[in-house]
Amino acid sequence: MNTLYQELAERIRGELNDLERISERALSSWAQAQRVIEEQDVYLDSVALNLHGFYSVLERLFELIARHIDSSLPEGNTWHRDLLNRMAYDVADIRPAVIGHHSAECLDELRRFRHLVRNVYTTNLKPEKMAGLMQALPELWPKLKSELRAFADFLEQLSQTE
Numbered sequence: 001m002n003t004l005y006q007e008l009a010e011r012i013r014g015e016l017n018d019l020e021r022i023s024e025r026a027l028s029s030w031a032q033a034q035r036v037i038e039e040q041d042v043y044l045d046s047v048a049l050n051l052h053g054f055y056s057v058l059e060r061l062f063e064l065i066a067r068h069i070d071s072s073l074p075e076g077n078t079w080h081r082d083l084l085n086r087m088a089y090d091v092a093d094i095r096p097a098v099i100g101h102h103s104a105e106c107l108d109e110l111r112r113f114r115h116l117v118r119n120v121y122t123t124n125l126k127p128e129k130m131a132g133l134m135q136a137l138p139e140l141w142p143k144l145k146s147e148l149r150a151f152a153d154f155l156e157q158l159s160q161t162e
Contacts, residue, residue, distance in 0.1 A: 002158065002159045003159070004068055004159075005069075005155045005156070005158045005159035006155070006156060006159040008064060008065070008068060008069070008152075008155050009152040009153070009155035009156040009159065010152075011061070011064065012061055012148050012149075012151065012152040012155070013149070013152050015057055015060075015061055015148075016145055016148060016149070018057055019054060019057055019058070019141070019144075019145070020141075020145070022050050022053050022054045022057065023050075023054060023137060023141045025046070025050045026046075026047050026050035026051055026054065026134070026137065027134070027137060027138065029043045029044075029046035029047045029050065030043070030047050030130075030134045033047060033127065040127070044125055044127060044130065045125075047130055047134065048113075048117050048125050048130070049117075051110060051113055051114065051117070051130070051133060052113075052114045052117045052118070054110065055107065055110045055111055055113075055114045056114065058107065058144075059080065059083065059084075059111075061148070062083050062084065062086075062087050062098070063083065065087065065095075065098055065151075066083055066086065066087075069091075069094060069095050069155075070086070070091055070094060070095070074086065080111055080115075081108065081111065084104055084107055084108060084111055085104060087099050087104065088100065088101045088103070088104035095151075095154065096151070096154060098147065098148070098151045099144065099147045099148070099151075100143070100147060102143075103140065103143055103144055103147060106136050106140045107140075107144075109132070109133060109136070110133060113129075113130075113133055
């Protein structure tokens with residue numbers, strides 16, 4: 001049994017719980033921002049923070065997969081984007097794609113938004129820029145959850161054969 005694969009599968013499954021909570025909090029804050037206009041900024045800050053956290057959790061998982069399964073992390077100025085793109089492809093004789101191409105495209109928007117949150121004051125965040133992300137999240141999250149569970153299952157099966 002390969003304990004590394006088993007541990008990584010368990011880590012992915014554990015992070016799914018956090019991702020679920022983060023997704024729910026972002027959607028709840030978004031709904032509140034639409035209803036309570038006079039306090040919209042507070043709710044939008046919460047949405048931004050939760051979207052930032054959502055992508056950050058995923059990127060940490062992708063880093064672990066790249067480091068421990070693929071045996072290499074992308075380098076250079078575009079490593080965040082390259083890491084995300086790599087997760088949408090099979091690595092010959094090593095692993096299947098972690099996520100689908102459509103999920104990667106949606107997550108790329110989230111990656112760019114996270115960069116914006118990290119580098120711009122929250123007072124400059126515009127609700128109309130966040131609207132597309134929030135509209136996509138209810139469809140994206142269940143798809144991602146399914147893809148990540150399938151990858152965790154793959155790792156678990158691999159741990160039994162190694």
